[in-house]
Amino acid sequence: MDAMTRSNDTFNDMSGVIAADRAHIWHHLAQHKPFETVDPRIIVEGKGLRVWDAKGKEHIDAVSGGVWTVNVGYGRESIAKAIYDQVLKMNFFGGAAGSVPGALFAEKLIAKMPGLSRVYYANSGSEANEKAFKMIRQISARHHGGKKYKILYRNRDYHGSTLATMSAGGQNERNAQYGPFAPGFVEVPHCMEYRKQWDVENYGLRAADAIEEVILREGPDTVGGLCLEPMTAGGGVITPPEGYWDRVQEICQKYNILLHIDEVVCGMGRTGTWMGYQNYGIKPDFVSLAKGVASGYAAISCMVTTEAVFDMFKDDPNDPLSYFRDISTFGGCTAGPAAALENMRILEDEDLLGNTLRMEKRLMGNLSNLMDKHRVIGDVRGKGLFCGAELVADRGTKEPADEKKVAAVVADCAAQGVLIGMTNRSLTGLNNTLTFAPPLIATGDDIDAITHAVDIALTKVFS
Ligand SMILES: Cc1ncc(COP(=O)(O)O)c(C=O)c1O
Incomplete structure (x- = not known):
């Protein structure tokens, strides 16, 4: 340093x-x-x-x-150099093609995320979250007759500044004056024990059960995804109560709901594990990453998912609408993954x-x-x-x-x-x-x- x-x-x-x-x-x-x-x-x-x-x-x-x-931290010469070397050689090509740092960073990242295998590059946390929303919608369209389109989000959580992510935003002051919002997003209660909503002994279970109540009210066959921060960040630094996450995972499995963890803040070491969800034994279907991926040295975000989700988008090669028809222009910038590779090396080598x-x-x-x-x-x-x-x-x-x-x-x-x-x-x-x-x-x-x-x-x- x-x-x-x-x-x-x-x-x-x-x-x-x-x-x-x-x-x-x-x-x-x-x-x-x-x-x-x-x-x-x-x-x-x-x-x-x-x-x-x-x-x-x-x-x-x-x-x-x-x-x-x-x-x-600031002033990392090795990251600046990694970006310089990469952009001089090849700065950008649209993401329909691959790149050297894109492939190498994805491999290094996936090694830290057992159970997940595919990385989709974009350039902000909001955008990464929207990728998952769109995938959930497309899975609903292709596999559930368009019915399982609803996405649940939690009161007090934040997922971004775009109108779709604000539609999944649980912070009333952030959202005020920007409506109307997109349909198909439904709020579940927060899990903050300090400001209890239920007077019960096992608060974690009760708060998770509140999600099941919303699913039953909406109809389980209409709910395709649940998007949660592993620990609510800007909504009050809310650590989940004991037992919460085990029950949330059970509920998602029971109703075939894809679990999307927003790691934009907690990802890349912030909570002392590579990902915040790894503190709680969660097995997510989608993980969105942004901020710490390249520590702000370059703009990069990632939507990471499973091979099972990936496979759903290639099961009918004859259907012209079957694949994920999405693009993020700057998801093809190579400065991001070049910086991210070096950022990850630093996180590891400096413990x-x-x-x-x-x-x-x-x-x-x-x-x-x-x-x-x-x-x-x-x-x-x-x-x-x-x-x-x-x-x-x-x-x-x-x-x-x-x-x-x-x-x-x-x-x-x-x-x-x-x-x-x-x-x-x-x-x-x-x-x-x-x-x-x-x-x-x-x-x-x-x-x-x-x-x-x-x-x-x-x-x-x-x-
Ligand atoms: C949990 C969480 N998700 C998503 C976002 C949005 O990220 P971005 O501002 O890069 O779009 C933020 C931003 O603070 C965030 O805190």
Whole structure:
């Protein structure tokens, strides 16, 4: 790894860049009114898990590029070189043809995903999810007389920003004002035990049974797929309760429903296993991957499926409509798989999955200590290096903390030079969870620096 220092020549005069940004950029997920008086954040350089903004201010990045993507950290020369070498030789050819890094990365990926065997390349998490939706629809059309077309999704889960993935989106604030949505998507209840919907002993079983209730209500012969995050990420960092996943798997088998796991956030080591679902013994039919696949060095996403699903699309070569008639132009870019191959080598050679598990203990331990000190922390949850601290006004009633105050904690940490996140425009009244997802290279000292900043911010904002 390079030394974690920035170069000296980058920050000489950023005023032109800032002016161009203010004049022309429409930032993601941002209300722009404040930018009339405050400069937008522009990130100029990154090394390890530190980033520098246009004013030269250094930040520890506990959000892996804002949206949990840069798993192996910034400034990786070997990934830059892998991309350079590949694109010089062959940068792009449409995905109806193969590519050298495409084939080699698929082989390496599949070796980590027993039971799965086929990789379909695209370039965003939303798009990868839509590939699975389309396959489920086509399987319904070809094998179930078009009847088994419904796709279930879970309240609080998020699967992307396109209209089809928003139709499978369980976050009301993300969806508000963008309807009407596509028909054929049906919501099932979330499984978050901290905010119980049922007063029962075995919460995991009860929450999974709620999915079966929806299937029975809709008619099992109309439900083709169930799309779930292994651990709900942006919807509140929700770890599944004991017994939940075994029962979900049973239900899918019972009603012949294809199980689609959205690993866009949890995939590629984020939870300390290659895939989040591997923590729970799940056997998925579809797995979608994006963010950490190439750690943001190139745009790439993958929809991974089984040979059984693949075979269904070649069983009648005489039918011109029998195969998957889908294309993703930039799924043919070779920079993505070239970067992904090197990204995976780094994850393995540097034992970043092992580091993630070690640092999970440190992060969860530190957050639990903060919980002892700050009554505003109502719950601490997470897996690997994706953890959350839910802030509440009252521990007894679990009334969520004022969202503006939660945002003030995030802002104060940023002022201290530590970037943390919070659940953002997800569910009304429930944007109250601080989120922590540093690059998987984080050290114990980095984790301590992150939680120290949170300690100071909580004291300032809530006392
Ligand atoms: C769980 C999950 N699925 C899908 C997506 C969509 O990915 P993308 O923004 O690459 O389309 C996201 C994005 O945050 C996500 O968190």
